[in-house]
Amino acid sequence: MNAFAQALGFGIASGAIITLGAVGLTVQVGISNVFNVTYGALMTLAAFIAYGLEQRGVSIWAAALCAILTLGVVSVVLNRILIAPLKRRGAGFVGAIIGTVYAGLIIQTLIVVVAGAGVVTYGNHWGPTVTGAGFTFTTIQLGIIGLTVACMVALHLLLTKTLFGRALRATAANENLARACGIRTRRVVDGAWFLTGSMCGAAGVALALTIVSFDFSLGGTFLIYMLSAAVLGGIGQPYGAMIGGLVVGIASQLAAAYSSPVYEDVAAFGILVVVLLTRPRGIFTRRGSLAGLWET
Amino acid sequence: MSVSDSHMRRQFRREFLGRHRWSLVSSAGVIAVIAATMALSTVASASSKAHASGQVSIGVVAPFSGASAQIGQLFDAACVAGSFAVNQGGGVLGSTTKCVEVDNTGDPADAVPNVSRAVATISNFDMAVGLDTATAATTIPLINKARIPLFTLNGLAAFDNTADQYYWRLVPDDTQHGAGFALWAVRHGERKVALVFQNSAAAEAAVPGIVSGMKHLHGKILLNETIPGDRSSYSSVVADVIRSHPQAIMTDGDPQTMATFFAEYSQLNHGKVPPIITSTDLVLPDFFSEMKKVLGSQFVPSHVFFIGFQVLNQPQAYAAYKHALSASFKPAEVKALLAQNLSILYDAVVIGALAMEKAKSTSGPVYNNAILAVTRARPGVVKVHTYAQGVAALKARKAIDYVGVEGQLLFDSHHNVSSAFEIFKAHPDGSLKSLAVIPAAVARSSLG
Numbered sequence: 196m197n198a199f200a201q202a203l204g205f206g207i208a209s210g211a212i213i214t215l216g217a218v219g220l221t222v223q224v225g226i227s228n229v230f231n232v233t234y235g236a237l238m239t240l241a242a243f244i245a246y247g248l249e250q251r252g253v254s255i256w257a258a259a260l261c262a263i264l265t266l267g268v269v270s271v272v273l274n275r276i277l278i279a280p281l282k283r284r285g286a287g288f289v290g291a292i293i294g295t296v297y298a299g300l301i302i303q304t305l306i307v308v309v310a311g312a313g314v315v316t317y318g319n320h321w322g323p324t325v326t327g328a329g330f331t332f333t334t335i336q337l338g339i340i341g342l343t344v345a346c347m348v349a350l351h352l353l354l355t356k357t358l359f360g361r362a363l364r365a366t367a368a369n370e371n372l373a374r375a376c377g378i379r380t381r382r383v384v385d386g387a388w389f390l391t392g393s394m395c396g397a398a399g400v401a402l403a404l405t406i407v408s409f410d411f412s413l414g415g416t417f418l419i420y421m422l423s424a425a426v427l428g429g430i431g432q433p434y435g436a437m438i439g440g441l442v443v444g445i446a447s448q449l450a451a452a453y454s455s456p457v458y459e460d461v462a463a464f465g466i467l468v469v470v471l472l473t474r475p476r477g478i479f480t481r482r483g484s485l486a487g488l489w490e491t
Numbered sequence: 492m493s494v495s496d497s498h499m500r501r502q503f504r505r506e507f508l509g510r511h512r513w514s515l516v517s518s519a520g521v522i523a524v525i526a527a528t529m530a531l532s533t534v535a536s537a538s539s540k541a542h543a544s545g546q547v548s549i550g551v552v553a554p555f556s557g558a559s560a561q562i563g564q565l566f567d568a569a570c571v572a573g574s575f576a577v578n579q580g581g582g583v584l585g586s587t588t589k590c591v592e593v594d595n596t597g598d599p600a601d602a603v604p605n606v607s608r609a610v611a612t613i614s615n616f617d618m619a620v621g622l623d624t625a626t627a628a629t630t631i632p633l634i635n636k637a638r639i640p641l642f643t644l645n646g647l648a649a650f651d652n653t654a655d656q657y658y659w660r661l662v663p664d665d666t667q668h669g670a671g672f673a674l675w676a677v678r679h680g681e682r683k684v685a686l687v688f689q690n691s692a693a694a695e696a697a698v699p700g701i702v703s704g705m706k707h708l709h710g711k712i713l714l715n716e717t718i719p720g721d722r723s724s725y726s727s728v729v730a731d732v733i734r735s736h737p738q739a740i741m742t743d744g745d746p747q748t749m750a751t752f753f754a755e756y757s758q759l760n761h762g763k764v765p766p767i768i769t770s771t772d773l774v775l776p777d778f779f780s781e782m783k784k785v786l787g788s789q790f791v792p793s794h795v796f797f798i799g800f801q802v803l804n805q806p807q808a809y810a811a812y813k814h815a816l817s818a819s820f821k822p823a824e825v826k827a828l829l830a831q832n833l834s835i836l837y838d839a840v841v842i843g844a845l846a847m848e849k850a851k852s853t854s855g856p857v858y859n860n861a862i863l864a865v866t867r868a869r870p871g872v873v874k875v876h877t878y879a880q881g882v883a884a885l886k887a888r889k890a891i892d893y894v895g896v897e898g899q900l901l902f903d904s905h906h907n908v909s910s911a912f913e914i915f916k917a918h919p920d921g922s923l924k925s926l927a928v929i930p931a932a933v934a935r936s937s938l939g
Contacts, residue, residue, distance in 0.1 A: 198730065205726035212723075312556050314747045314777060319785040321758055331730070333758055406723040407751040408781050410558065416721065452727035456718045457690055 200329025202452035203445060208336040209420075210444020211343040212401050216417070217424035217436040217443075218350065219394030225367045225431030226387040229278050229291040234421070236299035236306075237273075237392065238399030238414030241266045243310050245400050246317060255320055255404075263396035270392020271385050273298065279384070299415075306411045316408035339401045346394065347437050353390075354433070363387055367431070419460070420447070423467040429477025438479070442466070547588045547853050548613050549574060549840060552606060552630065552641070553621040554597030558721060558745045561777050566621040566644075567592060568824075569833040572815035573620075573840025579815075580879035583847045588840070591616070595626045599692070602626040603633065610637045617853045618642075618843040620836050624665070624693035631658055638855040640846075640862065642839030646696055652905050657859055660907045661835045661900065662800050663931065669700020670934045671798045671912035672741050672768050675927070677708045679796075681766060685714040685737035687728065687752065689744030697770065700938065701741055707939035713737050720748045729755045739766045749773065750781035757786055764794055771799025771832055771915065771923075779921050792917050801911040801928055802832055803898030807876035812837050812896050830922045838895030842866055845881040845893055866900050868892050909935075 216238065223231050241262040248258035277298055281291045322334025332340075354360040362383045365373040374380045402417060403409050424443045428435020443463055450462035470477065551570045555563035570590035578587045593609040595602035610616060610633060619634050619641040627645035634641045635655040643658065646665035650658065676684055684705065688695045695717065705712050713735040716728050729752065732740065742749065749769075757764050774797055782791050812834050816825045843858075845865045850858035865881065868874075872892040875881040884891045892899075900908050909931040915923040 198734070201730045202727050205724065205730075208726075209724055312560050314558065314781065316750070316781050316784045319754065321754075324758055324761065331759055402723055407754045407785050408747045410721075410747065412721070417723065448727050452731070456716065456722070456725065456728050459719070459722065 197329050198452060199449075201331055202448045204330035204332060205452075206445030206448035207441065208332060208340060208405070208444075209448060210441040211336075211340040212398055212405065213417075213420045213424050213444050214437050214440025215339075215343050215346060215394055215401060216398035216421040217428070217440045218347065218433050219391035219398065220421050221425040221428065221431055221436040222387060222394075222433050223391045224425070225433070226363065226384060226391075227274065227278060227282070228288065229282065229295070230288070230430075231273075231278070232292055232295040232418070233273060233299040233302060234395055235414030235416075235418035236302040237266055237269065237395050238402065238417065239306060239409075239411060240269065240302055240414075241396035241399035242403035242409060242413055243306055243315075243411075245403070246315050247310070249317060255317060259397075259400045259404075262400055263393050266396025266399070267389040267393035270388045270395065273392075274384065274388045303411055303415070310411070312411060314408045314410045317404055319407075320404055333405075335404055339405065342397070342401070346397070350433060359383070359386060419467070420444075420463050423463045423470075426467055426475075427470050427477060429479045432477060432479050435477050435479035439477075545586060545615055547583055547586050547618065547844075547847070548591045548616045549588055549843070550591050550593045550609060550613060550616055550619040550639070551621045552593045552595055552609075552619050552626075552634070553623060554626075555592050555594040557597050558747055559597040559623070559625075561746075561775050562597070562623060563592065563594065563621075565775070565828070565831050565833055566836055568816070568820065568828050569836035570620055570840055571819050572812060572828075573837040573844075575815040575819050576811055576837070576841060576878045577844040579818075580877070580882050583844045583853060584851065586615075586853065588844065593619070593621075595622070595630055597623065597625050599626045599629040602630045606630045606633050610634065610639070615853065617847070617855060618840070620839045620843075624696050625691055628692065631655060638859075640843060640855050640859045642836070642843065644835065645693075647692065648696070648699070650905075651907060654905075656906075657855060658906055659839075659862060659902065661839060661897070663908065663910050663912075663934075665696035666700035666703070666938065667909075667931070667934045668770065668798070668800075668912065669697035669702075670704040670937045671914075671929050672697060672701045673704025673708055673710060674929050674934065674937050675796060675798060675914050676705070676739050676741065676768055677710050678927075679739070679766070681739035681768075682710040683713050683736075683738045684710065684768075685716070685732045685735055685740050686712055687714075687716045687718060687732060687740055687742045689720045689748050690717045691720060691744070693772070694743040694745075697743065703938045707937055718744070718748065718752065720745055722748070722751065725752045725755055726759065728752075729759050732756065733760050737765055739768055740764075741768045743770050743772065746773065746775055746778035746781050749778060750785055753782070753790075754785040757790075764790075767795045769795060769797060771797045773797065774799075774831060774915075774917070774923065776827060776921070779917070788919055792919050795917065796926070797915040797917070797923065798912055799832060799915070801913040802834060802896065804834075805876055805894055805896055805898055808838070808895045809834070811877040827921065832923070834896035838893075838897050838900070841878045841881070841895060842893055842900075844878060845875075845885070845891065848882055848885050849891075863902060865891055865893050866902065868894075868899055868901075 220234050244265055245258040245262035249255050281294050325332050362378045366380045366383045370380050420443055424439035425436050428439030446462045447459040450458040551567045553563035553566040574588045574590050591613055594605055619639050622643040622645050624645040624647055627647050635657045640657045643660055644662050646662050648664050648666045651664050816828055846858045846861035847853050849865055850861040852858050872890045873884045874894050875891050881891050911931050912929040914926045
């Protein structure tokens with residue numbers, strides 16, 4: 196029971212980071228109909244921006260905030276200069292993915308050029324360990340879980356209670372119709388990319404804080420977990436991604452605990468494959484999607 | 492088969508060949524010409540590579556990118572020192588030497604195209620040094636096929652009885668290395684150990700030796716876990732290891748993985764970590780800096796024991812090595828490099844250059860056999876400890892035995908060496924303090 200509780204706790208902690216990233220990823224798909232493979236490289240960029248600021252004497256928390264906001268801006272720029280033009284020129288879903296793959300490689304290469312190919316570390320910001328009811332968490336893990344919960348609640352309130360949220364749902368449902376109704380869809384899309392880019396940045400910094408040391412491949416290796424969570428919950432469905440992130444995190448840690456750590460990835464891949472084969476739309480109905488929310 | 496079928500087949504062949512005969516013949520002819528041109532150019536380039544005058548290129552085959560990039564930089568530094576010593580001693584047959592990076596990325600699959608390209612394009616690529624265990628299996632055959640003598644640090648047991656004649660291994664095999672782990676643990680009173688090794692050929696190479704050694708020495712392996720590298724968390728494995736209550740943890744992996752694992756271990760075990768027994772492969776600046784940042788500067792000196800092959804530091808050779816490093820690097824870098832135990836690669840460059848002088852050729856197939864001739868202790872030979880001494884003796888038509896920083900190298904018929912193992916602890920400044928020596932025979936006998 197103790198081993199199970201511990202693995203469950205570890206799964207919740209890693210699931211929180213996956214959720215933070217997966218929700219941002221899936222909202223981008225929902226709003227722009229583009230699967231942004233650059234997401235992993237952007238997470239890495241955020242981690243390195245925070246690291247660079249920390250090395251210059253900025254406190255890690257201020258550095259993290261700067262990195263998160265910077266990623267919001269970078270994501271807006273990425274959409275404006277790459278993704279939106281690709282869509283306008285009729286690149287199609289696959290063409291846009293290929294564009295983002297190469298953009299991700301460029302960002303990764305730039306990180307290597309500027310920061311080097313070696314590993315870096317923020318140092319130990321974990322804080323004391325908290326144990327209770329068989330669970331074991333570090334203070335930073337509890338903080339990240341809290342941050343993720345707060346972000347999800349904030350996102351829910353944004354989507355359901357605010358004008359921007361309504362405009363976002365309308366744009367996701369039918370951009371042309373939304374524009375015809377007077378919604379400034381371009382601003383809405385910019386706002387969505389800023390929001391999701393910030394979540395991407397938060398996920399990148401959170402991941403780097405928990406893993407001790409990292410290099411230019413940080414986000415790339417984590418992308419599969421977020422992709423699995425997004426697919427499990429249903430592409431374009433933020434509420435689905437919230438649950439999906441938790442499921443993927445817990446499944447990976449249980450696989451590591453009860454078989455072998457090498458099966459962590461296998462668990463994530465396995466979930467992805469099983470969902471694609473059996474229920475490609477994800478486990479949640481359209482009702483939970485951005486477009487579906489508009490229709491309710 | 493019906494008559495009509497066979498008739499149709501004959502008809503088809505007649506029509507097809509008849510209509511397309513000339514295009515087929517001309518196509519075949521073009522292909523033959525292209526193949527002949529490629530073969531000729533390969534031969535020409537190979538022979539031109541072998542006999543061109545100019546600088547001798549020493550390929551440093553190691554990871555220069557990725558998680559293990561620091562290994563390549565360290566190997567390169569040792570090569571640069573060796574090249575300096577050779578050039579200062581007059582070069583090789585009138586030519587200077589230079590070290591050329593051959594990035595094998597540390598990945599066995601990625602190494603193949605990179606090394607193949609290097610073999611084909613680097614001019615006067617007459618010697619290779621380096622090569623870590625991770626990429627050995629895929630790249631040694633390439634270099635051997637190109638007939639370039641390779642001085643390697645990989646300890647894969649698969650190469651214990653190799654027939655690759657251009658392969659020269661300068662360190663004992665990994666099974667003996669693992670036995671050294673077991674011997675030290677038992678001698679130190681830690682009979683119940685947990686094994687946590689990264690799932691790579693290099694990191695896991697010592698495990699069979701550890702398992703055999705612990706069994707033979709009546710120790711107990713409580714847990715034998717393999718962890719993937721560069722993960723964000725190893726919490727589940729850490730929890731398993733903590734629950735097994737080991738007296739020591741034997742481990743190896745890249746610095747990033749090790750730092751993540753032990754930082755989580757310390758965190759989840761309320762700051763308590765048992766003694767860690769690992770390989771001198773981890774004596775890397777990255778390992779020390781990462782462990783220091785997450786676990787404090789005293790963690791490595793107080794918790795970690797490094798086991799590696801013994802370096803005898805022959806005084807004259809060591810002085811020459813240090814001089815060569817000082818001439819090529821800044822003082823702070825020299826200090827860090829001297830702590831890394833890489834003088835074996837410096838010796839390799841000197842041995843290769845002396846063999847070229849002995850054979851009066853820089854061509855691999857010619858000087859390869861002379862490597863044994865310049866490293867064999869026998870009556871009547873002149874013992875030399877520097878390149879300059881060796882060249883002077885060879886010019887005086889004397890037989891030489893190069894005894895370098897590592898001491899006397901005794902190659903067996905498969906071009907492997909045996910040596911004793913040494914156990915080190917680190918000082919806070921990163922330098923190593925020797926604690927004990929395990930003779931080669933003792934290490935071998937503990938395998939049962």
